[in-house]
Amino acid sequence: MRAIIKAAEWTLGPETAEGAPKAPMYEAECTSCGASSGATDEGSLPAEVWALKHTGANPQHRTYRAIITSFWRVSPAEGNPYREMEAR
């Protein structure tokens, strides 16, 4: 994904720095007790499985907050003086 807003001289895209997650991170949090699956960048399945197991072990805990985290970066677009400065 790469978007350019004409009025601005900046572009917004996914964070590509080394060590940044390559995919959105998924986490499930129990709204009854606050327990969390932990966040992973391996798709939503690990968090979904964790939620099912958590309810299996705690049958009264049936609602979850699904937290999906992505990292973005704003970079100077062509014509933005920062672009030339950072290229040096």
Ligand SMILES: [Zn+2]
């Ligand atoms: Zn719980």
